[in-house]
Amino acid sequence: MIRLAQTVYDSEGFRLAADFEIARHSFSAVLGPSGAGKSTLLSLIAGFLPLTLGHVIIDGVETDGVPPAARPVSMIFQDHNAFAHLDSWTNVALGISPSLDLAENDRAAVDEALARVGLSALARKRPGEMSGGEVQRIALARALVRQKPILLLDEPFAALDPGLRQQMLALVNELHQERRLTTLMVTHEPKDARAVADQVIFIDGGEARPPAPTGRFFSGKQDKAVSRYLGT
């Protein structure tokens, strides 16, 4: 469970406030206008940005001052998810040991993760030789070997073609179920949210609203800000 307790991020005129809980094993879509602070919310949970006020409490543990690597979180970015000079196998292996100090079963885990995302054949390829979708699969495989209970997705499939995007979403959803993850996904596509998320966190006007069930969010009975955003 992620608890955002009167959390405020304030920097150079940009402000984001959040005060709610995100249930364990939920799949939340994070929606809202551009620049509202969707990525900021994820960065606060992942520990990339310092809180101005309040707390982020993950499974009862206060995370203030805990560095990103020590948090039970894997985050996948829109791009630059892999080191360009390392092949995909090594990029995944970094998820197990930052010094690439690998035991036999670690190697097996890397192979297995690559197989799970369908990259076995491309284990020795570098990101430059792979397609955009394949590079994002590296990040997914690395998230798998890291075995962190929380998965944050910052529009990782925004640049992909619609078909491929559906495939990737399905894969993420499978992994979410399989590993019983708590997943947050920033997206610009209400369609994506409907397809995979069971709840929606809407961000507007400097505030992240508590999660609303996906069905209710898209029911058309929402307030002005939401209907303006959805164009309904």
Next chain:
Amino acid sequence: MATETATPAYRTATAFILIAVAAGLGPLLLFAITQGGRIGLDAYVWRVLSFTLLQASLSTVISVALALPTARALVRHRSRARPILLSILAVPQSLPAIVVVLMLVTLFGASGLMGGLLNLYGLAGILLAHVYFNMPLALRVFTQTLQGIPPENRRLAAQLGLHGWSLWRMVEWPALRPVIPRIAALIFLLCAGSFVVVLTLGGPAATTLEVAIYQSLRMDFDVARALTLSLLQVTLCAVLVALAGRSAWTEQLPRRRMDGDTYEAPGRAERIFNALCILMAALLVGGPLLALLVEGIRHISPGLLMLQALMTSTAIAALSTTLALALAWPIAWRQRRARGLTTVTPLLGLIVPPAVLAMGWFILVRGLDGGALLAAVLIVILNGLMALPFAVNIVAPAVASWSERQERLCAQLGLSGWPRFRIAEFPALRGPLAQAGLYAFSLSLGDLSAVTLLGSQGLVTLPSLLHAQMGHYRSDDAMGTGLLLAILCLGLGALANSKRLAS
């Protein structure tokens, strides 16, 4: 992440630089405090100051004035010779000053191929050498600026029928104008601090602050005058560095492919004018180079002396390169977050010129009988500091862009310390590091100023051997040594600029 404390490596690097500079300035300040009354701007000091400013102004004006029409000519004509011409024009950047002086002596000296054309020793020779270095520098910046003009502007100009003078006035000149003050300030700074050219081609009536400091201390043993000159030189350089600004070094000019189709073919008069400009530039840079090549090949004969000097130079260059990189690396990382002092520290080597630093160190260690080893250590430090601003400028942008892309990923994976350097940073940044290293190595290998300022009798480097050979009129030997040095530095320069490293 927003607040990041300075790393121990950064603190060590900064402390090292500050101590080195303080050791140079310390005696200066002590003197100013205790014997301030003896600081006097006598006639000699005034003459030196005004000559420094005069030659730097003239060098700047001539370099810029020649580079402007030549850049335009180069950009306007698409010819297969252009890449060759551009690579010839890049040569002076890699050449040590003492080698350029040798080239000019070979061509214009009393017994040179074009001897008697001008008196090389004095203002004319100094200007020639400075223009040799700086005209191509300005030319390159101007060419890139002109090539960076958006194709849309050129298309529009073509549509409106602008050509010749009106194209220059409406499109080209407005693009160049903002660049000129910066490049002029940089050239002025380089010429005002020029040591080797003035040392070898100047004379009693044609000397600059930098050389006068050295002569006052090492020849006349007039500490008071050396310190007065140093105070002036530090003030001048600080003002110039502030004026030239960091932008002059870090400027990343846009490189766009040019659409030749939008060009109207220049008229006949303009074609002739452009051809003359290009010919002038090619002769200016290529002529002396060719002279050294022809004369040098006939006389190159590696003797024991040359071999020893080569080994000494290589050792000093290797150590000073290591020092420059070790200092530049933590500073480059620090610069991506912090401003203020961080951006000034690496420039201290420019603000406090080598002659002043060397003078302070020389006074401090005067009592010690360190001999050649101590001299070598000091030369390594001075060369390292001289290369530092350039090394930082090569490494810092690469570090910043890497950090932008992958820092979060490293933070999440817990990559830090040595594994982070080994796995993530070094493989991604070895190109710029190697580039900076090659640059520092080549600078130190060809540098005559540090060994002149700090050298002791037993210490012979390639440039100091060359200088001695030139001084003793052993011009045959000098040709051989000069050619070797030129080949080494050009090779290093070509390596540093190779596309494989840049990407």
